[in-house]
Amino acid sequence: MSHHLSKSGAQKFMLGFLFTCITMVLYCLSTPALQASTQRLPVTPSCTYQTPTMQGQNSYLSRGTRELERCTPKLNLMFLKTHKTAGSTVLNILLRFGERNQLKFALPNGRNDFFYPAPFDRMQVKDYSPGACFNIVCNHMRFNVPEVEALLPQNAFFFTILRDPALVFESSFHYYKKVVPLTWRIQGEDKLSAFLNEPNRYFSQDGFHSYYLKNLQFFDLGYDNSLGPEDPAVDQAIQAVSERFQLVLISEHFEESLILLKDALCWQMDDLLFFKLNARRDASVSQLTPEQTAKARDWNGADWKLYRHFNTTLWAKVDAYGRKRMERDVRELRRRNTEMSAICIDGGMAVEEGDIRDQSMKPWQPLGESSILGYNLRTNIDQKYSELCRKMLTPEIQYLAELGVNLWITRLWGWVKDILSL
Numbered sequence: 001m002s003h004h005l006s007k008s009g010a011q012k013f014m015l016g017f018l019f020t021c022i023t024m025v026l027y028c029l030s031t032p033a034l035q036a037s038t039q040r041l042p043v044t045p046s047c048t049y050q051t052p053t054m055q056g057q058n059s060y061l062s063r064g065t066r067e068l069e070r071c072t073p074k075l076n077l078m079f080l081k082t083h084k085t086a087g088s089t090v091l092n093i094l095l096r097f098g099e100r101n102q103l104k105f106a107l108p109n110g111r112n113d114f115f116y117p118a119p120f121d122r123m124q125v126k127d128y129s130p131g132a133c134f135n136i137v138c139n140h141m142r143f144n145v146p147e148v149e150a151l152l153p154q155n156a157f158f159f160t161i162l163r164d165p166a167l168v169f170e171s172s173f174h175y176y177k178k179v180v181p182l183t184w185r186i187q188g189e190d191k192l193s194a195f196l197n198e199p200n201r202y203f204s205q206d207g208f209h210s211y212y213l214k215n216l217q218f219f220d221l222g223y224d225n226s227l228g229p230e231d232p233a234v235d236q237a238i239q240a241v242s243e244r245f246q247l248v249l250i251s252e253h254f255e256e257s258l259i260l261l262k263d264a265l266c267w268q269m270d271d272l273l274f275f276k277l278n279a280r281r282d283a284s285v286s287q288l289t290p291e292q293t294a295k296a297r298d299w300n301g302a303d304w305k306l307y308r309h310f311n312t313t314l315w316a317k318v319d320a321y322g323r324k325r326m327e328r329d330v331r332e333l334r335r336r337n338t339e340m341s342a343i344c345i346d347g348g349m350a351v352e353e354g355d356i357r358d359q360s361m362k363p364w365q366p367l368g369e370s371s372i373l374g375y376n377l378r379t380n381i382d383q384k385y386s387e388l389c390r391k392m393l394t395p396e397i398q399y400l401a402e403l404g405v406n407l408w409i410t411r412l413w414g415w416v417k418d419i420l421s422l
């Protein structure tokens, strides 16, 4: 027995050692791009070129009457994609919108994010040159106001998405635990509970990847994730976010959030069609007890305060929009999504990775698992929907590759991950 234990301990150690080496290599490989950025370049002037026309918009479904109201769609967009918040679903909406309207994406280079957790720097943008015009930024980054502002036209619309920090914590803990060394020494089956019972026993701010375990949303927004909720800096941060971001979506009220987005951006219902991407299979989600939820919110106190603030502002916006009108629009959006799922998805729902037939439809998995669900396209889709269906179901990495992002670092890590998982 003890022989067995020490063997698996040694195995774990080797894995951890190997992982740390590989991560360090990847980190070193990725730093040249960052070093170049110490040299400041002039700020991009606002894109004064002709705005792309709204071409081929929504030719596939009829328009509702309300949507014919006059307004000009906003095309310059900053979406801060936060972790574990349904951001991938929003990303897919934006990638399709941008492509349809021939907008220019500020894309990452070498990986699928902007060298997270390093703060965003516009030198990380693929094909960046001073004065170049970009319309949309939407990939994972650690937010950094001046650099993002310098990249986009001045009238850009900033939005992001937040989720109950107890659920973000559960999801992040599960997804990243193998790459956060702080979790390795937690004993027993239920590491999540053990951690929540004594977070200070296991957590250290200096731990590698430690931000995945504490106030991850605060961290993504570029703030100090070690702040306690009573710290005045937390209120200042919340204030700054509410001044910079015109809209903060809430995952728990996803459709309502999208309708508000459509209203703010002067989009149409068809622009909002989505399938839930990157969801986990139910069995891999730990259903938190009320006590665990309370502990997780408490542990992520800054995020919990942030989340409550923006949940309140979201509902104030729903009130201003009109509750009845909102209910009607949410129903309509759900109806259309259901319609699309009957058109596009084989079997009408998400399946496990092993059941996805087409390699290009397989989503990215966390280390050592295949808990993320994906979809099979129906085989005989009406031609007028086939491109739309395929794009709606294409996972992030494949979609970015299609848009011309060189993903060599991501692919290298994917390859290492597959070997470690054997």
Ligand SMILES: *[C@@H]1O[C@H](CO)[C@@H](O)[C@H](O)[C@H]1NC(C)=O
Residues within 6 Å of the ligand: 164, 308, 311, 312, 315
């Ligand atoms: C968010 O706001 C809604 C509407 O006021 C409320 O029903 C809900 O309980 C809030 N959620 C949380 C987690 O506070």
